[in-house]
Amino acid sequence: EPEVTQTPSHQVTQMGQEVILRCVPISNHLYFYWYRQILGQKVEFLVSFYNNEISEKSEIFDDQFSVERPDGSNFTLKIRSTKLEDSAMYFCAAGGQGQQETQYFGPGTRLLVL
Amino acid sequence: AQTVTQSQPEMSVQEAETVTLSCTYDTSESDYYLFWYKQPPSRQMILVIRQEAYKQQNATENRFSVNFQKAAKSFSLKISDSQLGDAAMYFCAYRFPTSGTYKYIFGTGTRLKVLA
Numbered sequence: 420e421p422e423v424t425q426t427p428s429h430q431v432t433q434m435g436q437e438v439i440l441r442c443v444p445i446s447n448h449l450y451f452y453w454y455r456q457i458l459g460q461k462v463e464f465l466v467s468f469y470n471n472e473i474s475e476k477s478e479i480f481d482d483q484f485s486v487e488r489p490d491g492s493n494f495t496l497k498i499r500s501t502k503l504e505d506s507a508m509y510f511c512a513a514g515g516q517g518q519q520e521t522q523y524f525g526p527g528t529r530l531l532v533l
Numbered sequence: 534a535q536t537v538t539q540s541q542p543e544m545s546v547q548e549a550e551t552v553t554l555s556c557t558y559d560t561s562e563s564d565y566y567l568f569w570y571k572q573p574p575s576r577q578m579i580l581v582i583r584q585e586a587y588k589q590q591n592a593t594e595n596r597f598s599v600n601f602q603k604a605a606k607s608f609s610l611k612i613s614d615s616q617l618g619d620a621a622m623y624f625c626a627y628r629f630p631t632s633g634t635y636k637y638i639f640g641t642g643t644r645l646k647v648l649a
Binding site (some may be wrong): 452454 | 628
């Protein structure tokens with residue numbers, strides 16, 4: 420099965436600090452996503468990204484969040500000033516073009532904000 | 534609004550037995566996909582099986598199969614010959630096209646315990 424990779428696997432940061440979570444999607448995938456899962460809760464959609472721009476974002480994805488794909492390979496999620504409630508597992512996902520394409524998840528980054 | 538409901542927070546099954554996890558969804562769309570993802574303690578999301586809404590035939594992947602009832606908006610997962618490695622959180626997900634891309638909505642999950 421194709422692999423999406425994410426770095427770091429774990430990140431601990433102080434409240435108010437900026438964090439950047441990185442994702443390397445599968446090379447021929449065109450659609451990219453970030454999801455969040457607070458411990459013990461369901462997976463929540465944050466943002467989708469296609470053709471170098473945001474396609475859709477949820478209400479969670481406020482001005483503290485941004486995404487980009489600067490070099491055509493890495494797909495990053497930046498949280499500008501982290502809050503305690505940002506502590507969660509963050510999953511990157513990638514999918515190909517077409518309705519029949521499945522979305523593949525990365526292993527996740529566990530973010531802890533102290 | 535699209536919603537996905539998993540009404541069983543936790544299920545248990547004896548090793549080698551069969552278990553069925555329930556999922557219902559609500560949508561007005563006609564073109565969508567349904568998925569089951571497995572999340573073991575490592576918390577990685579692993580695709581188990583998927584079902585295209587336009588297909589009447591239920592999807593099957595080895596010991597995993599679904600019972601897709603489109604009119605009832607029901608999408609249950611059956612695990613046959615359960616193994617200890619099947620113990621995990623299982624999430625049902627619904628995918629639909631939106632804004633030129635696709636959006637997934639997940640249920641709250643069912644924790645499956647496999648008893649030796």
